[in-house]
Amino acid sequence: MSDSFDQISQQLKSRHRKSSRLKYFSMGALALAAAFLLVFFADMLIKGLPAFQQAMINVEINYTEDAAKSGRAAVDRDFSSVISRSVVRTIPLEMRNDPSLLGTTQQRWVLASGEVDQYLKGNRVRLDDEEKEIIDHLVESGKVEMQFNAGFFSRGDSKMPELAGIMSAVVGTVMTMIVTLAIAFPIGVMTAIYLEEFAPDNRLTQLIEININNLAAIPSILFGLLGLAIFINFFGVPRSTPLVGGMTLALMTLPVIIISTRTALRSVPESIRHAAFGVGCSRWQVVKDHVLPLAMPGIMTGSIIGLAQAMGETAPLIIVGMVAFIPDVTASFTDAATVMPAQVFTWSGEPDRAFVEKTAGGILVLLAVLISLNASAVLLRKKFERRW
Amino acid sequence: MQTNQLFLIFCSVLLLLGLAAFFVGRSKATRVRAAGTAMYAQPDQYAWFAVVATAGPAILVSALGAFVMLLLGTEIPTFSLLLVSLVVAVVGFALGMTMIRSNFHARRAIERVIRWVLAGAATISILTTLGILISIVGEALNFFQMHSFWDFITGTTWAPGNSFLMAAGRGDGASGGAEFGSIPLFAGTFMITAIAMAVAVPVGLLSAIYMGEYAPDRIRSIAKPMLEVLAGIPTVVYGFFAAITVAPFIVQVTDAIGLDASFNNALAPGIVMGIMIIPFISSLSDDVINAVPDSMRQGSLALGMTKGETIRDVVVPAALPGIISASLLGMSRALGETMIVVMAAGMRPNLTVNPLEEMTTVTVRIVAAMTGDLEFESAETLSAFALGLVLFVVTLSLNLVSVIMIRRFREKYRVNNL
Numbered sequence: 001m002s003d004s005f006d007q008i009s010q011q012l013k014s015r016h017r018k019s020s021r022l023k024y025f026s027m028g029a030l031a032l033a034a035a036f037l038l039v040f041f042a043d044m045l046i047k048g049l050p051a052f053q054q055a056m057i058n059v060e061i062n063y064t065e066d067a068a069k070s071g072r073a074a075v076d077r078d079f080s081s082v083i084s085r086s087v088v089r090t091i092p093l094e095m096r097n098d099p100s101l102l103g104t105t106q107q108r109w110v111l112a113s114g115e116v117d118q119y120l121k122g123n124r125v126r127l128d129d130e131e132k133e134i135i136d137h138l139v140e141s142g143k144v145e146m147q148f149n150a151g152f153f154s155r156g157d158s159k160m161p162e163l164a165g166i167m168s169a170v171v172g173t174v175m176t177m178i179v180t181l182a183i184a185f186p187i188g189v190m191t192a193i194y195l196e197e198f199a200p201d202n203r204l205t206q207l208i209e210i211n212i213n214n215l216a217a218i219p220s221i222l223f224g225l226l227g228l229a230i231f232i233n234f235f236g237v238p239r240s241t242p243l244v245g246g247m248t249l250a251l252m253t254l255p256v257i258i259i260s261t262r263t264a265l266r267s268v269p270e271s272i273r274h275a276a277f278g279v280g281c282s283r284w285q286v287v288k289d290h291v292l293p294l295a296m297p298g299i300m301t302g303s304i305i306g307l308a309q310a311m312g313e314t315a316p317l318i319i320v321g322m323v324a325f326i327p328d329v330t331a332s333f334t335d336a337a338t339v340m341p342a343q344v345f346t347w348s349g350e351p352d353r354a355f356v357e358k359t360a361g362g363i364l365v366l367l368a369v370l371i372s373l374n375a376s377a378v379l380l381r382k383k384f385e386r387r388w
Numbered sequence: 389m390q391t392n393q394l395f396l397i398f399c400s401v402l403l404l405l406g407l408a409a410f411f412v413g414r415s416k417a418t419r420v421r422a423a424g425t426a427m428y429a430q431p432d433q434y435a436w437f438a439v440v441a442t443a444g445p446a447i448l449v450s451a452l453g454a455f456v457m458l459l460l461g462t463e464i465p466t467f468s469l470l471l472v473s474l475v476v477a478v479v480g481f482a483l484g485m486t487m488i489r490s491n492f493h494a495r496r497a498i499e500r501v502i503r504w505v506l507a508g509a510a511t512i513s514i515l516t517t518l519g520i521l522i523s524i525v526g527e528a529l530n531f532f533q534m535h536s537f538w539d540f541i542t543g544t545t546w547a548p549g550n551s552f553l554m555a556a557g558r559g560d561g562a563s564g565g566a567e568f569g570s571i572p573l574f575a576g577t578f579m580i581t582a583i584a585m586a587v588a589v590p591v592g593l594l595s596a597i598y599m600g601e602y603a604p605d606r607i608r609s610i611a612k613p614m615l616e617v618l619a620g621i622p623t624v625v626y627g628f629f630a631a632i633t634v635a636p637f638i639v640q641v642t643d644a645i646g647l648d649a650s651f652n653n654a655l656a657p658g659i660v661m662g663i664m665i666i667p668f669i670s671s672l673s674d675d676v677i678n679a680v681p682d683s684m685r686q687g688s689l690a691l692g693m694t695k696g697e698t699i700r701d702v703v704v705p706a707a708l709p710g711i712i713s714a715s716l717l718g719m720s721r722a723l724g725e726t727m728i729v730v731m732a733a734g735m736r737p738n739l740t741v742n743p744l745e746e747m748t749t750v751t752v753r754i755v756a757a758m759t760g761d762l763e764f765e766s767a768e769t770l771s772a773f774a775l776g777l778v779l780f781v782v783t784l785s786l787n788l789v790s791v792i793m794i795r796r797f798r799e800k801y802r803v804n805n806l
Contacts, residue, residue, distance in 0.1 A: 015694050348731060
């Protein structure tokens with residue numbers, strides 16, 4: 001008798017040990033996800049923060065007769081190899097625009113070449129020892145300095161890493177998102193209102209419902225194929241433009257907006273509708289004047305989340321040709337444009353080592369935008385959430 | 389005159405007509421009411437009805453005309469189309485005015501129109517699915533006319549390289565040297581998906597168990613948004629991370645233990661994709677675990693089971709349909725994921741079981757076919773649609789099974805919020 005008693009208490013011990021093991025395992029799984037997130041953000045910050053700094057060189061520019069023909073003549077020989085080619089290239093143009101410059105000299109900060117920039121940031125570069133010596137000497141004499149890279153935010157794409165910026169991608173993103181929202185928001189909200197408030201419960205309605213849930217789970221790249229075959233090839237919408245990109249993303253965002261709007265509409269209590277019907281409102285009046293205003297915070301939250309999702313999407317845009325080299329800011333909805341994730345993708349494919357840092361810098365900007373969008377959605381929900 | 393200018397003029401005239409309809413209609417309705425006649429609706433409603441009567445048919449006519457032009461290819465001069473629309477608008481305006489009578493139900497008429505408009509919006513989602521289906525199937529059929537379906541399904545060599553010669557009319561023979569055997573692509577896709585699931589399912593499920601059964605509220609309120617952040621990171625960013633950080637790390641590790649790994653190995657995109665899917669699995673599993681009725685836990689604990697045994701033998705089996713459904717959804721996401729594999733996996737089709745080797749996936753080949761500067765009608769470009777069709781069918785069936793599973797769970801435990 002006592003034997004089995006001991007046995008059982010032994011068993012019990014091991015059972016409890018097993019039980020707590022599950023707890024630690026599951027805790028470990030969550031910790032693993034958290035650890036990944038930490039590693040990921042640390043990695044992106046380490047790689048991307050240098051992109052916001054740029055080496056600048058203080059040079060003397062002599063606007064001579066020779067410089068009007070070839071910019072190289074304007075700067076000291078030692079400098080011409082360490083400053084960005086773009087600086088030298090623009091000098092003749094500058095002189096043509098302002099003839100009074102001829103014969104003067106100017107002392108100013110100009111962009112260092114990408115190689116010099118990378119060297120000063122401690123990365124491996126292709127410079128030879130002589131060039132390195134020149135740079136070291138310049139650093140000592142205070143002629144080379146790391147400065148805040150404002151150009152990263154104000155310039156478009158470039159093949160020269162020191163010139164590349166995300167401005168054109170940001171503008172492209174804003175334009176594409178305007179198109180996306182202008183299409184997806186009204187149609188999504190209208191669909192949700194129809195399904196939630198008007199639709200009879202028949203086969204067709206069920207079909208629409210299943211279809212929407214299914215659309216939400218279709219791989220995004222297939223939307224790109226749709227955009228290519230239907231919008232570009234059939235309707236003749238110009239390729240690579242914010243218009244076609246926005247339309248494609250709108251179809252992708254639609255299910256997100258529909259589903260969140262339906263949830264928001266459903267959370268408005270029936271009593272509100274009954275009261276409105278009771279004083280003689282028609283169905284549309286009930287929806288427009290009572291249900292919709294109460295559901296608005298939820299709808300806005302869902303739309304912002306859908307927008308953030310669309311903003312980070314790349315695959316369908318590649319298919320409709322929105323990964324293009326866009327050095328200048330796009331001016332119209334029917335001009336070729338690129339978006340931030342596509343810009344990140346293009347830069348990540350550049351062989352030049354300096355573009356790794358640009359890519360990570362672009363990613364940091366993109367993540368900052370997305371996180372603030374999502375945070376504002378959460379805040380909106382917290383602020384206006386109502387418990388009935 | 390330019391089409392754009394014509395269109396602009398059309399829009400402004402229509403807008404003016406609509407405005408006129410609104411104000412004239414309202415004043416007429418107000419006058420009727422002021423005369424002492426009882427009316428079925430408010431003056432504003434009559435005014436809105438007049439606007440709808442003016443603009444609605446006109447917009448319909450012009451849209452229909454444009455659509456006929458596109459679909460049937462018949463040339464209708466833009467000018468005459470817009471002119472006809474404007475005439476329709478004027479007729480609608482006149483009709484709308486005569487309808488403003490005391491015995492006309494303006495509100496009901498508006499209601500009917502709104503209902504149709506809303507239903508029209510709802511059909512757009514169906515049109516989208518149809519659009520995807522038609523575009524993909526249509527082009528895929530074109531592809532299968534060039535290359536046999538059987539070869540596509542059973543072939544083990546994917547070598548579209550020579551297809552441009554065919555397109556240029558210089559190909560020799562029927563196959564032209566280009567081979568489209570999709571097995572290596574699907575093998576690569578399933579390998580990477582399997583790695584992703586091997587990461588995502590245990591971590592996601594255990595996280596969900598921890599959040600649902602153990603975590604104090606404080607940790608829960610931190611962990612949930614944290615996992616949401618994981619879900620909000622764009623895939624292109626994950627791809628960069630996989631290619632720049634994870635892949636070299638894996639190469640270093642395998643070098644250290646004496647194995648040979650490619651920089652485009654399947655492990656790196658697989659692991660990172662798994663991390664991307666964790667939140668999908670954990671959040672749905674969490675919901676499902678929370679929906680398992682407490683009475684089941686209480687019953688199990690009352691019988692002397694430990695907490696761990698209760699979770700393992702009662703809660704998880706009860707939640708299993710939901711968990712499987714979540715995993716299937718995650719799997720369909722992994723199959724269709726593009727950017728991570730485009731950036732971190734290889735381009736070369738490779739039939740192997742070694743995850744350290746370079747291999748490619750369906751989505752990578754779709755992107756490769758679409759970004760090359762080939763004719764749209766070339767076999768390689770069209771092969772993207774054939775691959776897309778298979779992808780569509782596979783993910784569609786996974787989603788459907790997932791929906792059915794979750795519905796079963798919902799019916800069994802009578803939960804409504806899943």
